[in-house]
Amino acid sequence: MRPEPVEGFRPAQPAEDVHGDVSVDRLALADELAGTAADGSTAVASADAAEYAMRLGDDALVLAQQLGMWIARAPELEEDVALGNIALDLIGHARSLLHYAGTASGRSEDDLAYWRDEPEFRNAWLFEQPNGDFGHTIARQLAASVYLFELYSRLVDSTDPTLAAIAAKSVKEVDYHRDHATQWVLRLAGGTEESRRRMLLAIADTWPYVDELFVDDALVERLAATGVAVLPSTLRPAFDAVIDEVFAEAVLERPTGRTAFIASGGGRAGSHTEHIGPLLAEMQVLARAHPGASW
Amino acid sequence: MTSPADLSVVDPELSVEEARFNDLIAADSRIEPRDWMPDAYRKTLIRQISQHANSEIIGMQPESNWITRAPSLKRKAILMAKVQDEAGHGLYLYSAAQTLGITREEMTEQLIAGKARYSSIFNYTTPTWADMGAIGWLVDGAAICNQVPLCRASYGPYGRAMVRICKEESFHQRQGFEILLELMQGTEAQREMAQDAVNRWYWPSLMMFGPPDDQSPNSAQSMAWNIKRFSNDELRQRFVGMLVPQAEVMGVTLPDPNLRFNEETGEYDMSEIDWTEFNEVLAGRGPANAERLRRRREAHEDGAWVREAAHEYARKQSERALAAAGAVA
Numbered sequence: 001m002r003p004e005p006v007e008g009f010r011p012a013q014p015a016e017d018v019h020g021d022v023s024v025d026r027l028a029l030a031d032e033l034a035g036t037a038a039d040g041s042t043a044v045a046s047a048d049a050a051e052y053a054m055r056l057g058d059d060a061l062v063l064a065q066q067l068g069m070w071i072a073r074a075p076e077l078e079e080d081v082a083l084g085n086i087a088l089d090l091i092g093h094a095r096s097l098l099h100y101a102g103t104a105s106g107r108s109e110d111d112l113a114y115w116r117d118e119p120e121f122r123n124a125w126l127f128e129q130p131n132g133d134f135g136h137t138i139a140r141q142l143a144a145s146v147y148l149f150e151l152y153s154r155l156v157d158s159t160d161p162t163l164a165a166i167a168a169k170s171v172k173e174v175d176y177h178r179d180h181a182t183q184w185v186l187r188l189a190g191g192t193e194e195s196r197r198r199m200l201l202a203i204a205d206t207w208p209y210v211d212e213l214f215v216d217d218a219l220v221e222r223l224a225a226t227g228v229a230v231l232p233s234t235l236r237p238a239f240d241a242v243i244d245e246v247f248a249e250a251v252l253e254r255p256t257g258r259t260a261f262i263a264s265g266g267g268r269a270g271s272h273t274e275h276i277g278p279l280l281a282e283m284q285v286l287a288r289a290h291p292g293a294s295w
Numbered sequence: 296m297t298s299p300a301d302l303s304v305v306d307p308e309l310s311v312e313e314a315r316f317n318d319l320i321a322a323d324s325r326i327e328p329r330d331w332m333p334d335a336y337r338k339t340l341i342r343q344i345s346q347h348a349n350s351e352i353i354g355m356q357p358e359s360n361w362i363t364r365a366p367s368l369k370r371k372a373i374l375m376a377k378v379q380d381e382a383g384h385g386l387y388l389y390s391a392a393q394t395l396g397i398t399r400e401e402m403t404e405q406l407i408a409g410k411a412r413y414s415s416i417f418n419y420t421t422p423t424w425a426d427m428g429a430i431g432w433l434v435d436g437a438a439i440c441n442q443v444p445l446c447r448a449s450y451g452p453y454g455r456a457m458v459r460i461c462k463e464e465s466f467h468q469r470q471g472f473e474i475l476l477e478l479m480q481g482t483e484a485q486r487e488m489a490q491d492a493v494n495r496w497y498w499p500s501l502m503m504f505g506p507p508d509d510q511s512p513n514s515a516q517s518m519a520w521n522i523k524r525f526s527n528d529e530l531r532q533r534f535v536g537m538l539v540p541q542a543e544v545m546g547v548t549l550p551d552p553n554l555r556f557n558e559e560t561g562e563y564d565m566s567e568i569d570w571t572e573f574n575e576v577l578a579g580r581g582p583a584n585a586e587r588l589r590r591r592r593e594a595h596e597d598g599a600w601v602r603e604a605a606h607e608y609a610r611k612q613s614e615r616a617l618a619a620a621g622a623v624a
């Protein structure tokens with residue numbers, strides 16, 4: 001998709017006329033989607049690759065939706081900006097991934113985001129866990145961004161060129177997200193007694209959702225065999241190593257034992273926790289009130 | 296040593312610093328933080344810049360209201376970027392105000408205590424998606440007309456902050472225009488939504504330029520100091536001149552039956568502005584005054600433990616660094 005010029009929009013007068021040192025920018029409103037060719041076209045995904053892209057796209061979308069709620073509510077203005085940046089990056093990833101996923105079934109990114117119901121969403125449970133206090137958001141950010149970084153750093157070598165291109169763009173951004181989360185874990189764990197108490201609680205509440213990220217199933221096994229996908233289980237050692245390093249510096253222990261992910265199949269199979277229902281209802285309400293409308 | 300000839304050119308009432316300040320203003324040069332400046336100039340700037348910063352920060356709220364419900368992913372991304380820009384504007388302006396000797400904590404305290412002003416426009420509510428279009432087109436549009444001349448404000452840090460801000464505001468106005476244009480080209484319900492939002496935001500946006508020139512007591516001094524460059528009415532005229540052709544392109548009607556270009560005066564004739572509502576909102580009785588302040592206070596208080604943690608962590612880190620340096624020495 002390319003930005004279309006808006007006809008009829010013009011600044012009131014040439015910038016030089018009154019203002020001297022400012023010109024009115026003509027900025028592109030829509031970023032080009034990663035993984036599309038120069039003419040805006042995207043390769044058509046196989047059914048398996050589409051399902052895989054939908055998993056990754058839903059992870060990014062659901063997390064972005066939650067982080068967006070912090071804007072104008074963050075503990076300081078710098079965090080309104082930082083969390084907003086992270087949410088924006090994730091929306092960009094979601095758009096590229098869902099756009100690609102939709103090519104297999106003739107659906108757009110918005111068809112997928114706004115017109116699927118809860119059981120059709122494929123995100124892992126971690127991403128739909130609520131913001132909680134800032135500590136919970138940071139704990140979720142740490143697990144999510146370390147996982148996404150390991151994933152995208154390997155997916156850049158995917159035999160599927162579209163996925164490889166999306167991963168190449170995303171990996172640099174999630175590297176920043178990882179750094180942001182790490183800095184805050186250190187500050188909260190090493191700050192005041194109160195912040196340390198909250199950080200410990202947040203990690204204990206969040207970690208049961210980590211195991212699900214690394215579960216292999218038939219789909220990823222098929223895709224990994226042809227080099228399209230990364231087998232989630234292979235990411236675990238690197239994930240744990242990074243987390244251990246952060247936790248060592250923050251004097252925290254990695255929780256073990258409890259896992260929320262059980263035989264239901266989890267988010268990848270369309271089974272979700274109770275949090276996603278209200279989240280989707282809010283996200284989709286306006287679009288669904290105007291079927292067929294464009295915005 | 297000073298010769299009698301030198302003395303004769305200096306007004307004996309004027310200090311050397313004050314004469315230099317006047318010269319800088321007369322030459323339309325920048326005043327910088329270390330330069331001497333009259334107290335009243337400093338106070339005027341602190342008031343104006345902190346009000347402006349507060350407006351950016353409170354202004355995030357009416358639009359953040361729609362981030363979670365934006366009707367397409369592209370619109371969601373653009374809206375997030377916009378609200379995030381406003382936080383950035385708040386930060387640039389706080390920095391500019393800080394160079395005048397007020398702290399960010401003081402400005403924040405004044406804001407959440409309800410003692411500091413912010414632009415009344417943000418006390419209106421955003422019941423529909425079309426409000427995202429109307430705010431961008433009209434509110435950011437009015438802000439641009441007000442602010443672009445401030446890029447040349449005599450106080451250097453303020454002028455430079457405004458250059459960065461204005462570049463982003465022009466993008467905001469354009470995205471607002473695009474939202475409305477898309478709605479006007481959409482379904483009947485979408486067109487109604489767009490027109491309704493324009494009806495609600497048009498007059499409040501005209502009021503953003505402040506009272507008519509003959510009732511604006513502070514303007515003259517600000518213009519003499521090169522803080523303000525154009526009068527309220529001049530800016531309002533310029534704004535309407537910008538809106539009219541754009542409204543035509545979109546097919547929205549500006550809700551003023553008397554609005555027309557007067558060939559003789561070269562200006563737009565328009566209906567008398569009804570200031571009663573504006574004064575009500577200004578006096579704190581707008582649709583969302585209490586809500587905006589409550590929300591800001593809540594965010595500030597909920598975040599206190601996080602800011603304290605960051606502060607404490609930084610303190611411990613520098614203590615450790617000092618101890619390490621001591622051990623080496």
Ligand SMILES: [Fe+2]
Nearest residue numbers: 351380381384
């Ligand atoms: Fe702004």
Ligand SMILES: [Fe+2]
Nearest residue numbers: 381435464467
């Ligand atoms: Fe703006």
